[in-house]
Amino acid sequence: MAARRPVDDPTGSTGYGALLRTPRAWTFLLPALVARLPYAMLGLGIVLLVRDTTGSYGLAGAVAATAAVAQALIGPQTGRLADRHGQAAVLVPAVLVHAAAVGALIALAHGGAPDWTLFLAAAPAGASVPQVGAMVRARWVHRLNERPALLNTAFAFESVTDEFTFVVGPVLATGVATAVNPSAGLIAEAALTVLGGLLFAARRGTAPSPTGPAEPGRRQASALASPGVRLLAGGFLGLGTVFGALQVSITAFAEDAGTPGLSGAVYGIFAAGSMVAGVLYGLIPWRSSARQRMLACYALLVLGCSALWAMPNLVSLSIAGLFCGLAIAPTLITGYTLVETLVADGAKTEAFTWLTGAIGLGLAVGSTAAGQLIDHSGPSLGFTVPLIGSGLGLVALVTMRHLLLAPAPVTRTVATGGAVEQPAGAARHG
Numbered sequence: 001m002a003a004r005r006p007v008d009d010p011t012g013s014t015g016y017g018a019l020l021r022t023p024r025a026w027t028f029l030l031p032a033l034v035a036r037l038p039y040a041m042l043g044l045g046i047v048l049l050v051r052d053t054t055g056s057y058g059l060a061g062a063v064a065a066t067a068a069v070a071q072a073l074i075g076p077q078t079g080r081l082a083d084r085h086g087q088a089a090v091l092v093p094a095v096l097v098h099a100a101a102v103g104a105l106i107a108l109a110h111g112g113a114p115d116w117t118l119f120l121a122a123a124p125a126g127a128s129v130p131q132v133g134a135m136v137r138a139r140w141v142h143r144l145n146e147r148p149a150l151l152n153t154a155f156a157f158e159s160v161t162d163e164f165t166f167v168v169g170p171v172l173a174t175g176v177a178t179a180v181n182p183s184a185g186l187i188a189e190a191a192l193t194v195l196g197g198l199l200f201a202a203r204r205g206t207a208p209s210p211t212g213p214a215e216p217g218r219r220q221a222s223a224l225a226s227p228g229v230r231l232l233a234g235g236f237l238g239l240g241t242v243f244g245a246l247q248v249s250i251t252a253f254a255e256d257a258g259t260p261g262l263s264g265a266v267y268g269i270f271a272a273g274s275m276v277a278g279v280l281y282g283l284i285p286w287r288s289s290a291r292q293r294m295l296a297c298y299a300l301l302v303l304g305c306s307a308l309w310a311m312p313n314l315v316s317l318s319i320a321g322l323f324c325g326l327a328i329a330p331t332l333i334t335g336y337t338l339v340e341t342l343v344a345d346g347a348k349t350e351a352f353t354w355l356t357g358a359i360g361l362g363l364a365v366g367s368t369a370a371g372q373l374i375d376h377s378g379p380s381l382g383f384t385v386p387l388i389g390s391g392l393g394l395v396a397l398v399t400m401r402h403l404l405l406a407p408a409p410v411t412r413t414v415a416t417g418g419a420v421e422q423p424a425g426a427a428r429h430g
Contacts (some may be wrong), residue, residue, distance in 0.1 A: 016282065019153050022143055028136065028203045033161060035095075035196025036187040038189040040169030040271075042129065043068060043363060044186035044247050044264070045177065046105070050118060051251075052182040053109045061248045061371025063118045065364035068244065072361035074127035079134050079353030080222065086210040087135050087349075088201040094130045095197035101125035102190040106183045116391060126360070130197045133162060134352035135207070141348050142208035155336045156282025159329045162274035174264030196354060208349075223351035227403045228342040231396065232335050233358040235298060238393020239331060240362020242386040245370035246270060246321070247363075249308075249382030252374045257314055269318045273325030281330045290341075291404045294334040298397055301327035302390045309383035324386075324409030338404055362389060 022024070043064045050060035082090045105121035140154040173185035223229050246267060254263035286293060304324030311317040335355060343351045366389055370382035397404075 015153060016157060019150050019157060020138075022147075022150075024206050025143065028139055028200060028429060030207045031196050031199035031203065032132050032136045032198070033165075034192055035130060035200050036136075036161065037165045037169055037172075037196070038192045038260070039129070039133070040165050041173040041185060042102075042125070042193075043244070043367065044169070044251070045158050045173045045189050045268075046122065047248060047251060047367070048173065048177045048185055049106065049109050049182045052113070053112075056375065057248060057252055058371045058375040059115060059118075061244075061367040063122045064247075065244070065368040066119045067129075068124045068240075068360040068364035070126035071129045072357040072359075072364065075129065075131050075134075075357040075360065076224070076353045078352055079131050079350040080347075080398045082131070082135060082138075082210075083349045084211055086204070087138075087207045088204055089134075089215060090212075091130050091135075091197050091201040094128045095194045098128035098130070099190045099194050101128060102186050103161045106186055110183060130193065130200075131349075131353045131356060132197065132200055133158065133374070134349050134356050135200070138208055138349040139206050139394075141340060142261070143206065151340060152286070152333070152337050153282050155340075156278055158331075159332045160166055160275050160278040160282070160398070162332065163271050163278055163325075163329050163423075171264040171268045172270040173259065178261050201202070211356060223343045223347040225353075226342045228405070229339055229351055229354060231400050232339050232342075232401045233354050234396045235393045236335060236355045236358035236364075237362040238389045238391075238396075239301070239328070240359035240364075241366030241389025242301070242324075242328070242362075244305075244358065244363035244366025244368075245382055245385035246308075247390070248364075248367045248386070249369040249374065249379055250317070250321075250383060253317060253379040254314060256379050259314065262314060266314060266318050266321060270321035270325040273322040274328035275325075277326040278329030278333060281333055290334050290337045293399060294331070294338060294404065295394075295397060297327055297331040297334055298390070298394050301331055302394050303327075305386040308386060309380055309395075311380075311383075327328040342404075365389070 047057075047060045048062040050063050052055055054060070076089050078094065101121055101124040105118065105125055108117045108121055137155065137158055140158070141151065144150050144154060172188065176188050177183075177185035188341070193295045210217060224233070250266050250270075251260070251263040254260050254266060288296075304320075304327050307320050308317070308324060311320050336352065339351050340348065353395060366385050372386045373385065
């Protein structure tokens with residue numbers, strides 16, 4: 001089945017108002033918000049907990065990276081299972097496993113267990129993170145099947161929601177961990193994941209129908225078989241290094257400045273810049289192609305990352321982070337818009353999850369590299385990691401940008417010896 005090409009919205013309605021008037025949209029959006037709020041809390045919560053109990057940013061970054069790698073590797077597989085068997089069938093066991101794994105990590109850290117046991121607990125904690133963001137985007141594709149012109153607005157709305165969680169999540173995790181104890185941030189993360197995940201799973205009526213298992217003797221292709229999806233995943237990997245490195249570097253920078261409680265606020269300013277840019281992006285009727293916008297937005301991201309390492313104090317770092325954040329949401333929105341055109345309907349949740357997983361993997365690389373640099377050379381050097389990671393992502397996108405073109409629709413024609421498939425237009429040109 002070929003990827004569907006967007007066509008004009010027959011209703012003529014666009015914008016956030018038209019999007020949010022979609023029947024039953026709020027029934028899945030509200031529980032999804034609760035389930036997604038912990039996304040930005042897990043990595044930072046692990047860093048705060050492990051740093052407090054062991055005294056090492058390097059170890060804290062590595063444990064957080066383990067959770068992120070597990071999420072990046074397992075997340076797309078759960079997305080694929082959700083496409084085949086339904087979202088609720090995947091979500092319910094995932095959130096229960098997540099809560100148990102986070103509880104084990106907290107107990108091991110406070111119990112003075114060997115360092116290697118922290119990695120054993122972090123892996124299932126990351127692997128079981130529910131992929132609600134990808135599932136919500138798949139629901140929008142399903143709900144807007146007759147109104148595809150609204151999809152760009154939907155993806156903008158979802159990226160703004162993501163950034164809202166990155167504004168509130170770090171502040172919540174840091175505030176709770178500082179006011180109560182270092183484990184309280186992770187306890188809140190697990191509680192919100194279970195509550196939101198179960199409520200979202202209960203809204204079955206708005207979910208796309210499962211495709212079911214592949215037919216006997218026929219292997220169902222992965223969304224990653226698309227070269228364009230692989231390229232976007234590589235670009236999102238670079239984007240993830242920005243998130244991971246900034247979480248660790250801002251925390252270390254604030255502590256070095258004697259104000260550790262401000263780290264969540266500084267990271268929240270970075271995310272707030274992204275959220276504002278995402279809102280504005282969704283209001284603009286773009287005439288340029290999504291591919292052109294992707295390259296431009298990513299270039300602005302690299303430019304924004306180029307000044308972070310030179311900031312002398314928290315005020316200037318907050319300002320630089322704000323400008324860096326302005327490129328984040330537009331890049332995310334455009335990437336999700338592109339990937340929706342590159343895969344068939346039955347693989348969209350998986351495709352979205354590959355992008356989310358790539359961010360998680362990049363987060364792991366970024367937090368690990370930044371943690372090691374901070375332990376050896378101080379907080380400022382940790383801010384070079386976002387520049388390197390995003391720079392490599394931009395090089396890949398520019399040199400292989402032809403892969404981001406949507407495939408031509410496939411039609412069936414009859415040839416001697418049976419039916420064959422060929423790109424649309426081939427029959428006309430014989």
